[in-house]
Amino acid sequence: MGTLMSTFFPRLDGLRAFAVVAVMVHHWHQPTILGRELPLGFIGVQLFFVLSGFLIGGILLRSQERNELEGTSQAFTLRQFIIRRAIRIFPAYFLFLLATGVLLGAPDKEWWWYPLYLGNFRTLETGVWPGYWAHTWSLAVEEQFYLFAPLLVLFLRRKSFCMALPALIVASAFFILATPASAGTALVPPKAFYGLLLGVGLALLTERATISTLVRRTCPIAAIASGSAAFVLELHDGRLFSVIAPIAFGSLVLWATGSGPAGRFLEWKPLMHLGGLAYGLYLWHMPVETMWGRLGLPTLANSWVVFVMFSVFTYTLAWLSWTLLEKPLNRHKNAFPYHRSAVNLPAQAQPAIR
Secondary structure, eight states, X not given: OOOOOOSOOTHHHHHHHHHHHHHHHHHHTOOXXXXXXXXXXXXXXXXXXXXXXXXXXXXXXXXXXXXXXXXXXXXXXXXXXXXXXXXXXXXXXXXXXXXXXXXXXXXXXXXXXXXXXXXXXXXXXXXXXXXXXXXXXXXXXHHHHXXXXXXXXXXXXXXXXXXXXXXXXXXXXXXXXXSOTTOGGGGSTTGGGXXXXXXXXXXXXXXXXXXXXXXXXXXXXXXXXXXXXXXXXXXXXXHHHHHHHHHHHHHHHHHHTSOOGGGGGGGOHHXXXXXXXXXXXXXXXXXXXXXXXXXXXXXXXXXXXXXXXXXXXXXXXXHHHIIIIIHHHHGGGGGSOSSGGGTTSOGGGSOOOO
8 A cells, every 4th residue: 555645736726727828718719720720728627527536536545544543433534525515515516506697597498407516417408608608517516526526435345436437537538438428428327427537547647656757757758658659549539638638638637737847837926826716717617708788898809818818807807716714714624623532732733724
């Protein structure tokens, strides 16, 4: 059994910033290359998925190992995990639904799907993207994964888990390849879990093996090679792109967990600041265009100028959400440590696990 790995990788916040900016550019500008629209929305969301799978997988793997060493029930960690995720995710999400629903009107008359984190199944059922709630499909996928992943990691013996995880990754890739690229089933499990499972696999790899500096340095090359191959293959079949591209993102995540000078730009403070606000930026960016119009603010023909204006508006909403709501509530997560041995520790002595 491997040693417990580091719980915080600051450069991942830099990657998270690139992910959310990619999604925002996709929705507001939609740049093209060689006459083809860049799939920046897919890139941003899948990078988010791989990052989430890696971070959540790491938390659960470390918890499972520590519980076995201490003789603690895995059910305790499951409960704490669910409470901590709820504190982190629910307040901003429900504020977003309430504020946009009241001020702008619910974009889907069957609005109750969205508070239940079933927006991805709703879009699959109707084939219609629900306006400024359309992006909540990916948040629904993550929430569904947060219910599935703890059962997989905490309650399987490590040997069984190490066999089950590759099988699940292959199975989800198979579902992607076995169905049309445009099928709405990409929005729901098992296809939608592919990037998240890859992230968990990456966490397992780093937990069980020492990743050399040389390997980490080659990761950007692997990411560029596989990403380029995926982009070319998309001309032939988008399903191949959907399977290969997240592997490129996994290479970037592995690279960002290192400490070499090549990735130091990911620690640039403004970039990490944006990464820290990524959840709010992702939540609030979609209704900004509608809000802008309702406020009677001027619009310009230059799409990049529009992008900058919308970005400033979105940043303001995300910063207010973080400062007034998310950050104060996040402090309460310290009352719910993952391990019984940390229950009576003062907050400053508890592990800095997200």
